[in-house]
Amino acid sequence: QSALTQPPSASGSPGQSVTISCTGTSSDVGSYYYVSWYQQYPGKAPKLMIYEVSKRPSGVPDRFSGSKSGNTASLTVSGLQAEDEADYYCSSYAGSNNLRVFGGGTKLTVL
Amino acid sequence: EVQLVESGGGLVQPGRSLRLSCAASGFTFDDYAMHWVRQAPGKGLEWVSGISWNSGSIGYADSVKGRFTIFRDNAKNFLDLQMNSLRAEDTALYYCARYSGYDLWGNYFDSWGQGTLVTVSS
Numbered sequence: 001q002s003a004l005t006q007p008p009s010a011s012g013s014p015g016q017s018v019t020i021s022c023t024g025t026s027s028d029v030g031s032y033y034y035v036s037w038y039q040q041y042p043g044k045a046p047k048l049m050i051y052e053v054s055k056r057p058s059g060v061p062d063r064f065s066g067s068k069s070g071n072t073a074s075l076t077v078s079g080l081q082a083e084d085e086a087d088y089y090c091s092s093y094a095g096s097n098n099l100r101v102f103g104g105g106t107k108l109t110v111l
Numbered sequence: 112e113v114q115l116v117e118s119g120g121g122l123v124q125p126g127r128s129l130r131l132s133c134a135a136s137g138f139t140f141d142d143y144a145m146h147w148v149r150q151a152p153g154k155g156l157e158w159v160s161g162i163s164w165n166s167g168s169i170g171y172a173d174s175v176k177g178r179f180t181i182f183r184d185n186a187k188n189f190l191d192l193q194m195n196s197l198r199a200e201d202t203a204l205y206y207c208a209r210y211s212g213y214d215l216w217g218n219y220f221d222s223w224g225q226g227t228l229v230t231v232s233s
Binding site: 003032034036038040045046047048051052057089091093096097098099100101102103104105 | 146148155156157158161170173206211215216217218219220221223224225226
């Protein structure tokens, strides 16, 4: 069960857009539309931000969007705000044997 | 309101056992699959184990397979994780997480507890 690959850090100024990538394989991201993204503040539990590649749960601002191409999924945060500064993790369904896999996480800094 | 409250963490010596529990409330427990996800200090999230609504489907990460066992009691709304032969690398904050569906296929984690800390050290 190899972890999905995310950049360790990303940054942008308030109002800008930033995209975080999540690269897997044909056994996980490439095969299923069950990619989700989680936001985590220090010392807090993760929070669901995107599910099924591009869907937003109720209450998540539409500044957050998701997409997928081949084995790589992406999370885009538009109109960056200070409160968006957090760690972001992607996760994918990986089949009946391996079930779930997470990315290593990306620390988003709002400059 | 969905509530997931983990308990049972603590300091344990390598090779010993520990049992974690997650008390669920605010939703119909047996409508959902449940999982354990852990996070080592300063590290990322790692999926540990999952169990379907009726315990008919269970899965484990390779790193814990054969050592950890997941259980659920739908009558009491509890999710447990029995951890045996603990290793230093099992040291982590263990989260209980609700899956969005009743089975282990697809889906996503839509609610999380606050976690219980397990420290494996002599």
